[in-house]
Amino acid sequence: MKVKEVAELVGISVRTLHHYDSIGLLSPEKTTDAGYRIYSEQDLETLQQILFFKELGFPLKKIKEIIESPSFDREEALALHRQMLMDKREQLDQMISTIDKTIKHMKGETQMSNQERFKGFDFSHNPYEQEARELWGDKAVNDSNTKIEKMSKSEQKALGEKFDEIYKELAAIRHLAPDSEAAQKGIKVWFDYLNEIGHYSLDAFKGLGQMYVDDERFTKNIDQYGEGLAVFMRDAMAVFADQNK
Template sequence: MKVKELAEIAGISVRTLHHYDEIGLLTPAQKNASGYRIYSEKDLSRLQQILFFRELDFPLKKIKEIMNRPDFDREEALLMHRKMLEEKRRRLDQMIRTIDRTIQNEKGEITMSDKEKFAGFDFSHNPYEQEARKRWGDKAVDESNHKIGRMSHEQQKALGEEFDRIYKDLAAIRHSSPDSEEAQVAIKVWYDYLNKIGHYSLDAFKGLGQMYVADERFTKNIDQYGEGLAVFMRDAMAVYADRNQK
């Protein structure tokens, strides 16, 4: 089938499929005489697998790395997806129950304890995600640890000082618009810094920014440089990632 047909079936944009082709994540089996992409049944199955990974917030670079491994097992991956999605559904069901009970509490129909008000909130690592990372590895983290471990004490100290300077610079402009030129220049410095000690794709960079706000431990540490910095960085990182996607 042609790209437009596949996009309609999968519920994604033609531009997304073009992007997957450009980065080598989903290259169609062939092209017709007019140069149009023609996708096979095998391509369709690969796209389904990609979208399962995306639903679980895996960055594109990580998906490509996993699926291109010689020992990649599609059935094993599908079983892993199922476990992870079941855990996600369990948490969402609990959150919905908490919302329903909170509405009743607001109406005076019931009285919730403080603990009940936070039932379902869990920012710890998903055990199935950890299992997946263990199975397929986490190259970015491994590379970062290895690179830092090889540095001298002086180099590590300089890296720490650079980290501190970047955060102070970002804190100084945290009240500006995240999509302003000033904010984008500053957040690029942070992106470049991270890629000195590891390899962060734009998707991973955006996901990291989301974690700054989703995980209160990150928020607390970052906001020591200035209240609201974590939210500002998340938004600026998202803008940077979206603007620079090829």
């Protein structure tokens, strides 16, 4: 199958397939004399595997490492995908139920306890934690986790609200040059606040900014506040780290 045919079959863009090829994640086995990519049955199986991992939040870099590992077993991976999706479905079912109960509660049709309001939410697992440990070591992550775990529910809520506030303020100035006075003042607020809940060196801070762009999950979440915010923060954080060493 040619690249356009595969894109239409799967429902992804030709550009995405070209990107997978350029980073060595999925390079078709054959090309025609005219230079057209030809995808084999094996290529389609690999693409399916990639998309399963991507749906479950794995970054492309990590997916490449997994499927290129000599110990990778496709059947075992599919079994893992299935279990993870089952767990995800169970959580989503709980959250849908919580929404239904909340609507009935708002209409006065039923009473809802505070515990029921938050059934289905799960913040115990941080999908970025392993990457953070690999980049910056265990100490910074452990210190942050320990501090957050000791917070009360209201303190954790305030933490989230502060994060939200800082992101919104940075989004408002993302059109400025990363090395401008306003950008550096704003990014210092982010650096100082991160160090209130952990211990981030300037190098760790710069590495975190790079992850905002390298990891699609970070980019997607951050850019909800404004398109291009992740790139702006990366650049501003790099300038801040370099200027303050």
